[in-house]
Amino acid sequence: MQCRVCGSETTPLFNTVVLHRYEVTYFECRTCAFVQTEDPYWLPEAYSNAFTATDTGTLQRSLILGRSAATLLYFAFDRAGKFVDYAGGYGTLARLMRDIGFDFYSTDLYAENFMARGFDAEPGHYELATAFECFEHFAHPRQELEKILAYSDNIFFTTQPCPEPAPAITDWWYYAPHHGQHVALYRPQTLAYLGQQYGLHYHRILNYHLYTRKRIPAFLFPFLVVAGRLGLSAIVRLLMKSRILSDAALLNRRGPSHSLPTK
Secondary structure, rough: OOOOOOOOOEEEEEEEEEEEOEEEEEEEOOOOOOOEEEEOOOOHHHOOOOOOOOOOOHHHHHHHHHHHHHHHHHHOOOOOEEEEEOOOOOOOOHHHHHHOOEEEEEEEOOOOOOOOOOEEOOOOOEEEEEEEEEEOOOOOOHHHHHHHHHOOOOEEEEEOOOOOOOOOHHHHHHHOOOOOOOOOOOHHHHHHHHHOOOOEEEEEEOOEEEEEEOOOOOHHHHHHHEEEEHHHHHHHHHHHOHHHHHHHHHHHHHHHHHHHOOO
16 A cells, blocks of 8 residues: 555554444555555544544643644744634634634634634635644645645644554554544654655644744744743733734624524
8 A cells, every 4th residue: 555645655554443343454654654544435434523522622722732822923923914723623723812812714624613703714825824633634644735735834733743663553542543533643754754845844842743934943843832831822912912802893793694603
């Protein structure tokens, strides 16, 4: 089977049961170190609900990631620009970032934007795209990256790096075969290679990653991610002007179509 990142031949890692019913083989690329499932034919069933019942950390994750995002955007990018949360789910992060003061929008193929209603992303250029916990869902990483690059060539994203050697299926929670949505698992060298194909610089700390065509000091991204989590984001909140009231006024002027869920 060919690697869906670099096109090289892969070798089988192990078999496991996905969605409690499908026997699935996982493969590893010896060239770029990407780990992938076989062709994920079960994804329509896996996405019958946009969020899995076991993803109980979704709100906490938005709060934590929002701290690092706010700090990164304020100090390393044009804070007055427009931003998009790719695969933004119910719009939680976009609403949180607008509450801080950033001009944020959300887009997601599988979920309705409840929380940032009225601020759905339109095609166009954005200063930066966030893509939190979605790279592992990409059946075709290169094509999905190209979709994000259509919004911005600065991408702040999270995904858990796959350990080396690859753990057994029972020894790493991130495989998550019970919900069947994690079909693409990366090593840092995989992500560096993928970015290079599009002229992107790659920065990383833990499970936080940045693609950008900007040249930034190697220390800056890790520093801002950690500093945001440790409290610098509170200073950013004080320096920004919240959009809570201005958004309410804007939506009121637009009329009632943005106050009720769409059918």
